[in-house]
Amino acid sequence: MSDLVHLTIDGKPIEAPAGTLLIDAVRKYGIEIPAFCYYEGLALQAACRMCLVEVEKMPKLQTACTLPVAEGMVVRTETPVVADARKAMLELVLTNHPLDCPVCDKGGECELQDMTFRYGAGEGRFNETKQHIDEKQWSPVVFFDRPRCILCYRCVRICNEGMGVAALGIANRAVTSEIIPNEADHLNCDECGMCIDVCPVGALTSGPYRYKTRPWEMDHIATICAHCADGCKTTLGVRNNSIIRANNRDHSGLNGDFLCVKGRFAFDYGASQERLQTPLARVDGKLEPISWTRALKTIAAKFGEVRQRGGAFGVIGSNHTTNEENYYLQKFARQGLGTNNIDHHRTGDVITLIDALAGKGGQLATVEDIYNAPAVVVLGCDLSHQHPMLAYQLRANVRHHQAQIYPITPGPVREDNQATRSLRVDKGGEVEALGSLAAELKQAGGVVILYGDPVKGDAVRKLVDFGESLGVPVKYVALVDYSNSRGAIEMGLTPELLPGMTPSNTGGMRIGQMLASTDLDVLWVVGANPLKNRAALAGKPFLVVQDLFRTETAEQADIVLPAGSAYEKNGTVTNVCGQVQMLKKGIGAMGTKTDLDIFALLAKEMKLDLGPATPDALLAEIRTTVKGYDVVLAVLATGGAAMTGVNGPVAIDVPVDAIHSANDTMYTSGSISRYSKALTSLMEYPGELYSGKSK
Amino acid sequence: MTFSPELEAKFDKLMKSYPPGRLRSALVPMLLFGQDELGSITPELIDEIVNRIGVTRLQVQEVLSYYSMLHTKPLGRHHVQVCTNISCLLRGGDKLWDHVCERTGLKNKEVSADGQVSIEEVECIGACSWAPAVQVNYDFHHNVTREELDRLLDGLEKKQ
Numbered sequence: 001m002s003d004l005v006h007l008t009i010d011g012k013p014i015e016a017p018a019g020t021l022l023i024d025a026v027r028k029y030g031i032e033i034p035a036f037c038y039y040e041g042l043a044l045q046a047a048c049r050m051c052l053v054e055v056e057k058m059p060k061l062q063t064a065c066t067l068p069v070a071e072g073m074v075v076r077t078e079t080p081v082v083a084d085a086r087k088a089m090l091e092l093v094l095t096n097h098p099l100d101c102p103v104c105d106k107g108g109e110c111e112l113q114d115m116t117f118r119y120g121a122g123e124g125r126f127n128e129t130k131q132h133i134d135e136k137q138w139s140p141v142v143f144f145d146r147p148r149c150i151l152c153y154r155c156v157r158i159c160n161e162g163m164g165v166a167a168l169g170i171a172n173r174a175v176t177s178e179i180i181p182n183e184a185d186h187l188n189c190d191e192c193g194m195c196i197d198v199c200p201v202g203a204l205t206s207g208p209y210r211y212k213t214r215p216w217e218m219d220h221i222a223t224i225c226a227h228c229a230d231g232c233k234t235t236l237g238v239r240n241n242s243i244i245r246a247n248n249r250d251h252s253g254l255n256g257d258f259l260c261v262k263g264r265f266a267f268d269y270g271a272s273q274e275r276l277q278t279p280l281a282r283v284d285g286k287l288e289p290i291s292w293t294r295a296l297k298t299i300a301a302k303f304g305e306v307r308q309r310g311g312a313f314g315v316i317g318s319n320h321t322t323n324e325e326n327y328y329l330q331k332f333a334r335q336g337l338g339t340n341n342i343d344h345h346r347t348g349d350v351i352t353l354i355d356a357l358a359g360k361g362g363q364l365a366t367v368e369d370i371y372n373a374p375a376v377v378v379l380g381c382d383l384s385h386q387h388p389m390l391a392y393q394l395r396a397n398v399r400h401h402q403a404q405i406y407p408i409t410p411g412p413v414r415e416d417n418q419a420t421r422s423l424r425v426d427k428g429g430e431v432e433a434l435g436s437l438a439a440e441l442k443q444a445g446g447v448v449i450l451y452g453d454p455v456k457g458d459a460v461r462k463l464v465d466f467g468e469s470l471g472v473p474v475k476y477v478a479l480v481d482y483s484n485s486r487g488a489i490e491m492g493l494t495p496e497l498l499p500g501m502t503p504s505n506t507g508g509m510r511i512g513q514m515l516a517s518t519d520l521d522v523l524w525v526v527g528a529n530p531l532k533n534r535a536a537l538a539g540k541p542f543l544v545v546q547d548l549f550r551t552e553t554a555e556q557a558d559i560v561l562p563a564g565s566a567y568e569k570n571g572t573v574t575n576v577c578g579q580v581q582m583l584k585k586g587i588g589a590m591g592t593k594t595d596l597d598i599f600a601l602l603a604k605e606m607k608l609d610l611g612p613a614t615p616d617a618l619l620a621e622i623r624t625t626v627k628g629y630d631v632v633l634a635v636l637a638t639g640g641a642a643m644t645g646v647n648g649p650v651a652i653d654v655p656v657d658a659i660h661s662a663n664d665t666m667y668t669s670g671s672i673s674r675y676s677k678a679l680t681s682l683m684e685y686p687g688e689l690y691s692g693k694s695k
Numbered sequence: 696m697t698f699s700p701e702l703e704a705k706f707d708k709l710m711k712s713y714p715p716g717r718l719r720s721a722l723v724p725m726l727l728f729g730q731d732e733l734g735s736i737t738p739e740l741i742d743e744i745v746n747r748i749g750v751t752r753l754q755v756q757e758v759l760s761y762y763s764m765l766h767t768k769p770l771g772r773h774h775v776q777v778c779t780n781i782s783c784l785l786r787g788g789d790k791l792w793d794h795v796c797e798r799t800g801l802k803n804k805e806v807s808a809d810g811q812v813s814i815e816e817v818e819c820i821g822a823c824s825w826a827p828a829v830q831v832n833y834d835f836h837h838n839v840t841r842e843e844l845d846r847l848l849d850g851l852e853k854k855q
Contacts, residue, residue, distance in 0.1 A: 169753040171760040182753045 007073035022064040022075065023051055033077055034086065034115055036093075036200045037152040038065035041396060042161055045153050048093070050115065052085045053077045061085055083119055090121035096130050096175075097201075098147045106202030108215040112150065133178075138187040140681040141207040141265050142196060146178050149203035155179060155195035162258075164384070164395055164414050165189045179203070190666060191682050192388070193264040197247055197257065208265055208678055209245040213237070220249055222639055223584040224573055226320060226566035227262040227669040229347075229480045230255070230367075230389035231575025233639065234263050236567060236586040243267045243567060243586055254367040254579065254641050260388035262669055265678035267567060270589060272675040274549050276562035277591030287550070287560060292593070295559055300605035302542050303337065303522060311521035313339040314514035314541065317493035318527030318595070319347065319482035319670070322571025322583060324618035325596045326484070326491035327499055327626070328610065329526060332599055334498075336608040340508030341520075344493040345528060346659045347481035349456035351489065351650050354501055356464040357476070358648025363467075365448045365475035366577050366643055371397050373475070375404040375420075375444035377437070379430040379463075381452030381479050382689040383407070384414040385665045387576065390450065390477075391415065404444050408433050410454075411690025427454040431463045442470050450477045457656035480576055481662050482670060483566060487574035490628070490644070496652045500627030503652050510658050517541075526595055527563060529553045529671040546595055551671050564594040570615040571596070572622075572636060579641040580631050663689055696739045702732050710747065718748045722758055726765055734769040763817070771806045771813030773851045775799075776830040779816050782823035791827055791844055792816050798848060812851060 004015045009026050016025035023033045024040065036048035044066050052061040056074035061082065064075075076082065093112065101107040116122070135145040153170070156179065160166045167182040167189035181187040196204045218237035225232045225246075233253025237245040246267045251257045279295035280287040290298075306313065315333040317326055333342045357363050370376060371393040384391040395418060397403040404420040407413050408430045416422045420440070425433045430451070441447050447470065455463060460478070467474035480486055492499040495508025511530055514523060518539035526546045531553040537543070545557040554560045566573075567586045574580050593601070600613035611621065619636075622629050628646030635642040662670055665687030673679045673686070698706070705728050709721040722744065729740045741755050759765050777783075777792040795814050799807065806813040822828035825837030829844065836847060 166751055166753065169757045171756060173761050180753070180756065182751065 005069050005071045005073075007069055007071070007075065009075045010077055016069045018069070020069050022053065022062075022067045022069055025069050026064075026075075026077065031077055033064045034111075034118070035065050036111060036115075036150055037154065039154045039157065039198055041400065042154070042157040045157070048150065048152055049089045050086055052082060052089075054079055054082055086115070087119045087121045090116055090119055091124045091126070093150050094121060094124055095126045095128075096147055097150070098130060098132070098145075100148075103211070104148065104202040105205045105210050106148075106199075110202060111200035136185070137207070138181045138185075139189075139191055139207070139683070141191050141193055141261070141678060142181075142187055143205045143207060143210060144179060144181075145203050145205065148201050149179060150201055151177055151179075152200060154198040154200065155204055158194045158198045159189070161399060162392065162395065163190055163192060163194060164417055168195060186683075188684065190384075190388075191261045191265070191684060192259065192666075193247075193261065194258070197259070197264070206245060206265075208268065209237075212244050213239050218244060221584050221586045222250075222252070223567060223586060224483065224575075224581045225259070225263040226483050227266060227672070228260075228387060228389075228664070229482055229485050229576035230387050231483065231573065231577075231579060231581055231641070232259055232263045232389050233581070234259060234267070236267065238586050241587050242271060252639060254575070254581075255389050255392075258389050258392045260666055261679070261682070262388075262666070262673075266669060266673065266676040268678050269672050269675040270548065270565040270567055270587075272549070272677075274675055275589065275592075276547070276549060276554075276560065277589070278562060280550075280554075280557075280560040282558045287555075287557070295561060296598075296601050296605050299544055299559055299561075300602055303602070304606055306521045306542075307337055312517075312519050313337045313341055314509055314517070314520045314523045315339065315342040316511055316514065316523070316525045316528050316530055317342065317344040317488055319345060319480075319485045319488055320566060321484060321488075321527050321595050322566075322569065322573055322615065323484065323487040323491050323580070323622060323629075324571045324615045325526075325594070325599070326488050326493050327618055327622055328596060328599050328613055330492040330499065331610050332603060332608070333524075334492075336603060336606065336610055340495050340504060340506045341514060342493055342495060342508060343511045343514070343658075344485075344488045345511065345530070345662070346489070346494070347485050347661045348451075348453050348478045349460050349654060349656065349659050350478040350480065350486060351497070351501065351652070351654045352457055352460040353464070353476055353478045354646055355648040355650040355654075356461050358650075361647070363475050364578050364643075365450075365477045366579060367393060367575075367641075369448050369475050369577075370394060370450070370477070372401065373397065373403060373448040374401070374446045375406070375441055375448075377406045377408065377434065377441070377447060377449045378413075378415060379408050379434070379449065379451040380410070380427060380454035381450065382409065382411075382413050382665075383450065385687065385689050386452070386481075386661070386663070387450075387479060388666050390576070394418075404440065406437055406440075409690065412692025413690060414692065416692065428459070430455055431459045431466065434463070434466055438466070438470065442472055444472070446473045448475045448477065450479055452479045453659055453661035456659050457654055477577055479661075481664060483575075484573040486576060486578060487572075487580075490574060490646055491622075491626070496655075497650070499622070499625070500629065501646050501648075501650045502627060503650065510655060512658065525553055525557075531556060532671060546598055548592075549671070549675055561598055562589075562592040563598065564589060564592045568592070569594040569596070572615075572619060574644060575641070578644045578646065580629070580636060580644055581641045582636045582639070665689055696743050698729075699732060702728055706747070719750045719754065721748050722750060722755065723762070726755075726758065730766060735766050737767075769806065769810070772811050773813075773831055775812060775814045775848075775851075776817040776820065777814070778818070778820050778822070778826070778828050778830075780819040782819075783827040786826040788827035791829065791839060791841065794841055794844060795848070798845070812848075 035051040037045040051064040054076040133146040171180040232255035234246045235249040278289045281290045398418045407415040408423040520541040523541040529551040543557045545554045546561045546563045631642035667685045667687040829836045
């Protein structure tokens, strides 16, 4: 496949690997061949006839989307004959197209509009009355307008091949053809909205977005999704300080074109009616609004007094706050408050992996590795639910590279559909079961192993020993739950480790101990909800909670501070693979402050000198002082993902009992999802792991 | 659901007729044979086929809505199909169709009250060389004249 062939396009000599399709080959040379049905990475359709080009020595116009390049081929992509053909195709496509562009959501970013503009099919010879069919709502997030549909089948293919869901099909034939959902009049699917994203026209539209704005009236702000650990880039469409939609508009970032239901629709939690907009303090047993000034002064006075008399602090950090915030919080705790009682909800065993790989280097897989590996093993995780983007990469790997897939899980998963072999084992038995695959994995010549929370402690070491024994390149991903779970560990939000996984060699309480302790004078909870599923605290510490909502934990607090969401701040986060990406502030929320601003104001109030507290200054400090985080700023600043290089050995005892995934499904997101109308309105919400729901 | 031994035998043969991973190719013949036995394609038949060959209901729906010879409502015992496509039209197929409508008092795709006869105006049935052509169930009738059509319909009534 890698042999280059030479051909001539529009008089320009070009080269491309043998087997490349003409439509792809020319792109690199700045030539665009238009197409509606062609979609990179999906099966070929050749239905729309827009990509017709002239090829010398071929009798008729050829479809560039199905024609592989050949040596000596001479192609012309824009000639009067080609333009006429495209114009005629447009005339046909527009026969029953409603031309309701002025009110169509797609207007302004519609491929059909663009093509009509380009080829000037301004008049049609078909003057029959247009057949109207009422639009249909298939789910709270997906609407279908049949007359606008040009039958390119992109939605059907993305759902079938890309998602492995196959919720869309085609009914009838010829002019009566229409896209149909799997449950006759509604969808039962991932609700990911990929079908909406790939639709070249306005046939499939998004429930939350429709009729809200015109595309050119929004600011488009590329940031990183606030939910799971995969770290998808999502472009927020912002108007009047509110997020109207999220999509990965330019298909850049780790996720390419992909976004799941959370990335595409669950940006709305920040706009929930239940959002806190003012600090609250406990007065006569009830939480009452107070001013920021009084809240901060009260906390600073209490913190100062407890520190003065050598009292005990406990600090619980977040899986969602930025690296800069986490870094500053641990500095605040360790230097400012003089405590090592700092922890967060640990969702996967990254630490043992880093230790076990000490001195080896280059064995942490990136998202790209998951797309390219000859074999991928998934241990103890329902990947399509818990890591939708990694699962999407996996499916693409199977389609494009015929990768071998081995899910080893307690129940059925979607990956079974493409698996070379699936193994069903009880939680904890994954690594042992892996032994039977040794020969196959060796033969594959390269493996990426993804493991969920059942694999921890010694099991991780056994896993790495197994990987080493294969004698082929093996890379690993320790699966964690949330948008910055990885960053929380690596920025030092555990008693055992300082930033960069440097052992602290100091004792300190973990979450469980803090909640059970009767000796704590202060418990400071930042963006976490440790009391979600448990009774009240054992002791009576002064409880300070920073959060967006009155969570179960906030309800118990003495003071609650309203914090900013991930879409309301700048900073960096580290994804499940250890790749750092930059958040970009999309909007602000009235009455709230970012966690970093809250820390900084508290530090100022307490007259602590913890250094500058802006995202930029802290990133600079992290890059120069935290092991493994000397990432290239230019990569981050241009929207790229920079791989970190945190290295072992990490000579500590990993408290494996503290590690447990929250087992979120694709429709849930810890304590956040219940505030997202988009998620809670879905009939599939909250979903179930290992139910094998799919094709 | 249980089928006649003959139909089961046909299904079994179909299940073995395609290479591994290509079992969905059995969908169209299974629908047709099932329709022959049951009179139409019922939800129960669809469930059974879905379970046997591992396609989705949506895929069955796609095929079902595509092919005009697959029916979800019962047809008459004798399904009279008159071709009015180009060759038959040139040789008087449209007049035959009018006559069938008039004589039976039925409209396109309607079934007689006693369930014995249904009529359908169909596109090309591949009998252009002997146009106009009429198909009753699986039997073809070539070079059909109005008189022959009457005899044919009389015959159907006698068969009752």
